[in-house]
Amino acid sequence: MKAILMTQPGLPDLLELREIEEPTITEPSQIKVRLRAAGVNPVDTKIRRNGLFYPNPLPAVLGCDGAGEVVEIGGAVSRFNIGDSVWFCHGGLGGDQGNYAEYTVLDERWAAPIPQSLDFEHAAAAPLVLITAWGALYDRGRLQAGQTVLIHAAAGGVGHVAVQLAKLRDARVLATIGSAEKAELARNWGADTAIDYRQEDFAQRVNELTDGQGADLVIDTVGPDVFRHSIDCTAHFGDLVTLLDPGNISLQEARMRNLRIGFELMLAPMLRNLHEARDHHVEILQQCGEWIDQGVLNIHVSQVLPLEKAAAAHALIETGHTTGKIVLKIS
Incomplete structure (x- = not known):
């Protein structure tokens, strides 16, 4: 699959588009998602600049925010079916794979159904x-x-x-x-x-x-x-x-x-495996999804760039002048 890799800490142009192996389901509660879009956040640029949160070796796939379609489910999955659209904040910190890629695998517990009124790009912009x-x-x-x-x-x-x-x-x-x-x-x-x-x-x-x-x-x-x-x-x-x-x-x-x-460091539950706190995060997405579908909460996406333009997205964020969110579209 195609993915953007952080090859070493430094400037945005150190992000490279490469072919890597697709992730596979290893636990019965996991879902495999065909990613359609990934949100780009300031924390992504800080990790790229300063290094991973974990001692794992580079290269790594960044991107905490993702949205896409479920294409495979583990034997114990009960909340989702193949074909469901999901959004989530998971990975991208140097541990689990991030979302600047075509596929990802995560426990169903950390995903939520995408609001009916959102496309993938706006859904990927929102969780974090x-x-x-x-x-x-x-x-x-x-x-x-x-x-x-x-x-x-x-x-x-x-x-x-x-x-x-x-x-x-x-x-x-x-x-x-x-x-x-x-x-x-x-x-x-x-x-x-x-x-x-x-x-x-x-x-x-x-x-x-x-x-x-x-x-x-x-x-x-x-x-x-x-x-x-x-x-x-x-x-x-x-x-x-x-x-x-x-x-x-x-x-x-x-x-x-x-x-x-x-x-407020919303990444702490992911970094320290605080599962009840992450359950609360999913509850937040579910409630916000209802408000989005009611038209009382809106997600502003200022730019949508193709996956291969991840370095440009990072450079834009680091200007400090962007509005709302920048999203990578994954075709």
């Missing part, structure tokens, strides 16, 4: 960002109706679904963006106010919009500088959740505000 945004907002952030939430990088992969999930919880959404185009997108997804961080101090603006109280919940998807500055606009007794390592910073003001600091 949906699970991450849900975890940050609902599980770690404890978002409640009527609260104010600040979502950074609201036009990005996680950000654009986080805005929509927050509105589904009847929250007031403040969103940081970096262009007029992204501001319009954020408002279309439900943001009440879009704050251009290039033009104004976002913390000052949030405090103005909340009469000096700050946001009840802040979701940081950017990194240390944004995390540090977000403390100044998180409400006393509020929640500040980050997807990244905030680095070695002073938490004196966070302590004075009695903030709850939360971390």
Whole structure:
């Protein structure tokens, strides 16, 4: 089968299209999937740049997000039949094979039926960002109706679904963006106010919009500088959740505000074999699938590239200027 291989850590052009052996079912609970599309996420680019999560030798197939058709099932499979369409977040970290390939094998437990209204490309774009945004907002952030939430990088992969999930919880959404185009997108997804961080101090603006109280919940998807500055606009007794390592910073003001600091790494259950947590991830996909079919949750795909253009997809993500998701189409 065709697959994109990470041959060594480094630049995007180290990704190579090669022919490799098809994976086979080795456990009775596994399904074999003919992949039709694979989502490309920032974590893919970080692994490519820095190395695998596991000590396994290279080359490796990257890509956590996949969508396709079940073509073979193990003897104990009960949830899926041959021909079913599935989406999932599985593999791509250096352990199990990723989804930049024509086929993959995974336990049926980690897959969910694709929403009826989604094509393969939009389905492949969604799992990691949906699970991450849900975890940050609902599980770690404890978002409640009527609260104010600040979502950074609201036009990005996680950000654009986080805005929509927050509105589904009847929250007031403040969103940081970096262009007029992204501001319009954020408002279309439900943001009440879009704050251009290039033009104004976002913390000052949030405090103005909340009469000096700050946001009840802040979701940081950017990194240390944004995390540090977000403390100044998180409400006393509020929640500040980050997807990244905030680095070695002073938490004196966070302590004075009695903030709850939360971390959301949706890959942890896969990395540490936390099966109940992964069951929750599949439940998230099932609920989000219902909302997608109801038309109240949308997945924004900015570009679809052929599998052989994986290096170009990585390069685009690393510019930091993309909106929504980039997807590889697997013919």
